[in-house]
Amino acid sequence: MGKELVKVGLVGAGTIGKGVVDLYRRNINLINNRIDFELSLEKVADRDQSRLQALGLDEKKLTTEAADVLDDPQIEVVIELIGGIEPARSFIARALENGKHVVTANKDMMAHHGWDLISLAREKNLNIFYEASVGGGIPLIRPLKHNLVADRVRRVLGIVNGTTNYIFTRMDRDDLSLEDALSEAQRLGFAEADPTNDVEGLDAAYKLVIMANLVFGKKAVFDQVHIEGIKGVTYEDISYAREIGYTIKLLAIGEELPEGLALRVHPALVPLEHPLASVRNELNAVFIECEAAKELMFYGPGAGPMPTAAAILSDVVEAGRCIRFNIANGVVERELQDTGFVPVGALEARFYLRFLVEDRAGVFASLANAFADEGVSLDMIIQKRRVGDLAEVVLVTHQVKEEAFHRALNKVTDISAIQPNPSIIRLLN
Ligand code: HSE
Numbered sequence: 520m521g522k523e524l525v526k527v528g529l530v531g532a533g534t535i536g537k538g539v540v541d542l543y544r545r546n547i548n549l550i551n552n553r554i555d556f557e558l559s560l561e562k563v564a565d566r567d568q569s570r571l572q573a574l575g576l577d578e579k580k581l582t583t584e585a586a587d588v589l590d591d592p593q594i595e596v597v598i599e600l601i602g603g604i605e606p607a608r609s610f611i612a613r614a615l616e617n618g619k620h621v622v623t624a625n626k627d628m629m630a631h632h633g634w635d636l637i638s639l640a641r642e643k644n645l646n647i648f649y650e651a652s653v654g655g656g657i658p659l660i661r662p663l664k665h666n667l668v669a670d671r672v673r674r675v676l677g678i679v680n681g682t683t684n685y686i687f688t689r690m691d692r693d694d695l696s697l698e699d700a701l702s703e704a705q706r707l708g709f710a711e712a713d714p715t716n717d718v719e720g721l722d723a724a725y726k727l728v729i730m731a732n733l734v735f736g737k738k739a740v741f742d743q744v745h746i747e748g749i750k751g752v753t754y755e756d757i758s759y760a761r762e763i764g765y766t767i768k769l770l771a772i773g774e775e776l777p778e779g780l781a782l783r784v785h786p787a788l789v790p791l792e793h794p795l796a797s798v799r800n801e802l803n804a805v806f807i808e809c810e811a812a813k814e815l816m817f818y819g820p821g822a823g824p825m826p827t828a829a830a831i832l833s834d835v836v837e838a839g840r841c842i843r844f845n846i847a848n849g850v851v852e853r854e855l856q857d858t859g860f861v862p863v864g865a866l867e868a869r870f871y872l873r874f875l876v877e878d879r880a881g882v883f884a885s886l887a888n889a890f891a892d893e894g895v896s897l898d899m900i901i902q903k904r905r906v907g908d909l910a911e912v913v914l915v916t917h918q919v920k921e922e923a924f925h926r927a928l929n930k931v932t933d934i935s936a937i938q939p940n941p942s943i944i945r946l947l948n
Contacts, residue, residue: 748769765946
């Protein structure tokens with residue numbers, strides 16, 4: 520008896536869509552030899568004819584109408600790669616209504632509507648697979664979903680944005696300014712022409728919401744993520760951080776506290792001995808702290824057509840297994856619970872600060888007094904070279920409640936001898 524055929528359709532033939540078709544053509548025999556059913560890519564839809572023509576597929580498989588894939592009764596798995604929220608969300612809902620499993624790499628849509636779509640999928644005894652939505656080619660979603668089902672995750676720390684990691688790496692290694700490092704990232708194709716979502720931390724926040732849903736089994740909400748981008752970090756900060764044994768990374772941090780979930784994305788000083796400090800250039804990593812397995816790190820390329828295509832095709836195989844063996848494959852997604860959220864002000868952190876101050880007697884004392892008045896204890900104080908008539912002061916606090924720190928900071932910035940807009944970066948603790 521021949522192997523059961525699972526027919527697949529693709530909507531979206533952009534960079535990642537083309538990567539999926541390329542990898543499919545290169546490896547479909549290998550894949551089909553490894554599984555006990557047979558995958559067949561039947562149709563690809565894109566509104567842009569030239570993108571379709573570039574795929575090198577048989578004309579009969581190409582269409583400019585998404586409906587030709589979404590409504591084709593023979594297609595059992597739809598890959599959605601158009602990105603953005605609409606019409607991607609409606610397309611996925613329509614594919615599910617039509618009884619198809621869905622594979623997507625769409626992080627913003629999954630962060631905003633993932634749970635509703637997963638619920639719809641479950642009602643229909645179907646599933647949505649989104650391995651490529653976080654960490655590109657890194658096997659991450661499936662290990663979080665399946666391998667950690669018996670464990671309790673305490674905290675997730677992610678370097679999940681390649682653009683910003685590349686920028687910080689170049690600032691650190693080659694003494695570039697943020698602007699020059701960003702231009703380099705764009706020139707080399709690591710950053711998009713409009714890198715706003717990356718630089719402002721939104722892309723990392725989407726990915727954090729997706730991971731938090733999964734590892735905590737709670738309904739993480741995008742609007743509850745505290746988000747700070749990388750714009751405030753200068754070459755000087757990176758250089759001082761290195762001097763005191765740290766490197767700066769944009770971290771996506773999710774933790775489960777007794778009061779609820781604390782979700783944040785911000786630059787952080789990471790100790791050089793922490794495994795995340797070694798994640799450089801455009802690479803991504805997710806460090807998981809859990810009860811039984813202790814510490815795990817998933818590392819690799821977080822973007823790019825080939826790594827992402829490998830993740831997508833592995834999801835297609837998973838969908839095929841669900842069809843072939845009539846399994847739901849849900850695990851933790853089954854019952855996400857409502858949760859409270861802990862605002863960043865209620866958390867504790869250590870802070871790095873860099874100020875410019877007038878270089879005269881008493882300024883340092885007034886700075887130290889302002890912190891002491893709010894009970895903020897200082898761990899490290901460095902006074903550095905003059906910039907004109909100004910001295911540069913770098914401080915690191917001990918662990919402090921964010922609210923107390925900000926009260927002290929308001930007092931400090933009221934001191935006329937201290938220049939406004941200090942650099943403020945949390946330390947990873
Ligand atoms: N623009 C993202 C990054 C890749 O720089 O990591 C896709 O999420």
